[in-house]
Amino acid sequence: MRVDRLDETLIFESQDKELFLSCFQEPRKLPEYIEKEILKLVFDSLKLDINGNDDVTLLIKRLPTPFINKVIFDVESMFSDEMSLYSDGVHESAALYLGRHLSYLMYYLPVNVFKVWKPLVDLQVKDKLKWKMRILDIGTGPGSVAVGIMEYYRMMAEAFPYLNFVLSFVLLDGQREFLTIAKRLINSLTAYMPPNLFVSIEESICRTLDSPEDISVSGEFDLITMSNFLTINEMRNSQNAVAIVSALKDSLKKDGSVIIIENGIKNNCLSFKTIRNDLVNQGVYNVYSPCNGIWQPKKEYSCTCFNMVRCFWEIPLIYKFLRDHGLKKGGRYDVPFNYAILRKDGKTKYRAEGNNRFYVQLKDLREYIDRTVNVKAIIRTVIDRGDKISVSLCDGSMDLGIDDDSSAVWIEPVDKEWLVKKGLNLPIVAAEKITLKKVKVIAHGTFVVIPRLRMQGSTEIEIEY
Amino acid sequence: MYLIVNFLEQSKLLAAKRFVLQREYFDTFKQAFPNYKQLLQKGIYQCIIYFSREKYKAAYCAQRGSLYYNTDKLEIIFNDFKELDVTSGDIHKRLRRHGYVKGWINRKDKIYLPLVCIIEDEDDFEEIRKNMPSGVIRDSDFLARLRKLEKQNDWKGMCDLFEPLEKIREKDIWNDPDVLYGVGFACSKMADFERERLKEKGYLENKRRYRELCIEILKRCCELDSHNYSHVLALGYRHYKNVLELTQPKGRRDGNVKKEIELALEWNNRALELNPDSIKAHYRIGRIMDKRVDNYRYSVKQWSKEVFDAIEEMEFNAVGHLEKAVELYEKIGEHEKAKKDNHREYVRSLYSLAKYYCEKTQMNDWLYQYYLLNLLNGQFQIKQIMEQDKRNLNAAKEYIDKCFESLFNTKPNPDIDFTHLASQYDENSELKKLSIIDMLYRMGLIYLYLYFMEVIRGKNSSINMEEYGNKAGTYLRAAKRVANLYRSKGVNRRNTYYINNWLAWYYILTGNLKSAEHEIKGAKDGYVKCTYAIVLLLFKQDSKYTLAEQILEPLLNDDKSRSRAAVLLACIYRLSGQEQKYSRLISGIAQKHNMWARRFIAKIESERNKR
CATH class of the missing domain: 1.25.40.10 (Tetratricopeptide repeat domain)
Structure with a gap:
């Protein structure tokens, strides 16, 4: 890897490919030191003594049972309707998180850490990350996104010890307690960073963003991140989202990116896509990824399809402990979420293909029933059904609504083992570009013919990351 | 817009800090970017400079500068540069690839890489400037x-x-x-x-x-x-x-x-x-059957009618498959994919058929017989050359002409600049379906045989005579020239005395004995030495007879050339009056030499006895 002398972006050398493929190959594992620092923070907040030599398993066992029970109760109930809606129907995040910051830290920080890796990889593969990044993290919470970015850069710093990396965060949240937790956690984690990675918190701003005027940050940023900030749980944010995110444009460098990450719940997906569509259709931003048009650049978005990306991870020790003590949540090895990377320079992860001579667009598939065709598309969503997976595709030629999942183009379920035997090394992940050659179109549906794709022995599969 | 400028050397950039594009270089630029005025009017955001003579040196990025242009020239003045961490060679490579992809380099229309290139898209420019690895990360089955x-x-x-x-x-x-x-x-x-x-x-x-x-x-x-x-x-x-x-x-x-x-x-x-319509399979079977004939010939210990019949049948089958391949190919529609896919086999089938029909004739033997009989005042009759040989030669001519035309999209003609053709052919690997040296050599040989047939029919025997002679000489000389060209490039270093041998025969036929001698003087192969010997004999000088004798005597122990050498020596002995040596030689001819030698000696003996 090298740094471009003009724009300071990190440029891949061809041999670096393996490192980035490893982001997909194995499930992510939350480093034990992060879990330990989370627990140390909890111990500190509870004013309990701590033995610095204890490992995570020993530490967690020393937590008082009433506290464990509270955490489990908080996690199970925090975003349930009756707890989160107040009489005026408006969420008050101060009330929502009241007394629950530590519970949120223990459960929601780990699950959110690796979500940001996917957009970071999207930026990285097209050389859009820099060695030195100034990041504005809006709705920091306990610091999940910042920790995720630190971990990503740690991986790079260790792989490329001859390069220096600098991360400078401006944290913004309406909850002072969260900001305190985030600052302490980030500062304590810097001790685990390699010497060629410098992490600092430039500023932490405690402010509720009720309107665009509330955004007043100095300077421009390479990256602006928002994780679970526009969720309908954070009702005010959601209502003002378009205005808030639009206003951030002035704080974004001309080659900077806005990363929005939301959870994989259907209602959130609808809200998130509506906000995205408005932002793009009003000409504020363009979508860098995912959802690029395959055959022509997508200038307008009206699609609100329900899809999600998954991040595979190993269940952390804290989760295992909580589950052993009665927590019902937290058993998933795949974490579903939605994301969008917005930019203002018109750049996209996948550029529109010039030559479609040998391919069929998804909207035209029904004319090719029982024929073998070539298809190029973005993986819209992947559904894991044990030994099999189902994959849905989008090439930008069809607009779907939130409930139109069955009208989308799906690949018939295929054995995971069969894919491995065919030589695919990595699990199929949504939001990547897939090329299928010699795939058969079959008719599905009783009253309306919906084309589906069937993989055959001679089908060639290629996925671009 | 973005510009990429090709300076010859780094020192020239640093000294002049300006670049002027004019004359034919400006024409190339205009060819590649006919709408250059419109493009340049949009403004230049960045400019990269690379050095075509110093590909290992870093390319530069011009930070500031100014640009002037009119219909005759384009001038760029650079005020400030920054060295990039990409070499000039890398920029050149990426730029060429980009030019081909975008279509502004087009070899077919003779549009080459200009010294100044305009890149419209920022992503494209960044890919070139950063020399990013081609393609994103992929996982494929x-x-x-x-x-x-x-x-x-x-x-x-x-x-x-x-x-x-x-x-x-x-x-x-x-x-x-x-x-x-x-x-x-x-x-x-x-x-x-x-x-x-x-x-x-x-x-x-x-x-x-x-x-x-x-x-x-x-x-x-x-x-x-x-x-x-x-x-x-x-x-x-x-x-x-x-x-x-x-x-x-x-x-x-x-x-x-x-x-x-x-x-x-x-x-x-x-x-x-x-x-059953596989052109490739037909062609390959044809070639293998031909090889089987050769293999069978070597393994025969006792020649008999059955052996000849078996060989004839194998040859018949081989030719049948090759002709079938040709027939099937010619039935394919002009724009069908199969036409391109099977072109190699088609061309090679035509060549193999031309070669087969050419070798099927016994013209080499006839050539020797004609000249030796002339020397010994014997009679060579045109009737001796069978009608079958004439038919074979005409078939060979038809196939080789068709082969040439199919390969180069033009009818063969001696006015073609074959060296130029060869260098073009060489650049396009797609066309490398046949050795151009082999092709020219075979064409020369076929026309030489045709020429010989006209020669023995008597001077000015037909209107074709001059044409055949001219073609034979031109093609053989061209084959030699192309072989020398390849040798100078280090591409093909194979022995080309087989071409000289036939060129010598061409000179013999045209009466230019000096050139014939010059062509093959230093040859080491037995069959070329035999040709050299006949050239020496045709000088009709005692000293040359002695030299020929010295060359031929060692060949009596050479398996491949001994029969031809024996016949030639017999002639020398007769011409120089060495009767004893002659008698000794022909007494052993039946045991050691082939049918042609035995027949020839028998013929000159019978003619001598008649006299």
């Missing part, structure tokens, strides 16, 4: 990976995907005929043998490994999918290549030709059963 590597002709890469190949039986793909076919095909390519590398350590073993793996893998493909024509044809191709490698001069000898011939015929015939 085996088939897609094989296809991609196949497009790059990366046969080793294809094999490496499944190394160690000896354990391929234990892998899942052992049951996947599509993937196995790709691997088998790559092994077949890896097994291809280059005789120039024969002496390299481990070379033969390496080739054998891939050969054996290829056959094992492709056989498995045929087991799994026995009705797949491509699999069967690929296996047939490997055995066919084995036959060619084992029979080519100075080729490998680590195999059993007879066995390989039978296997090649078996698998190619199976391919024909699955696809």
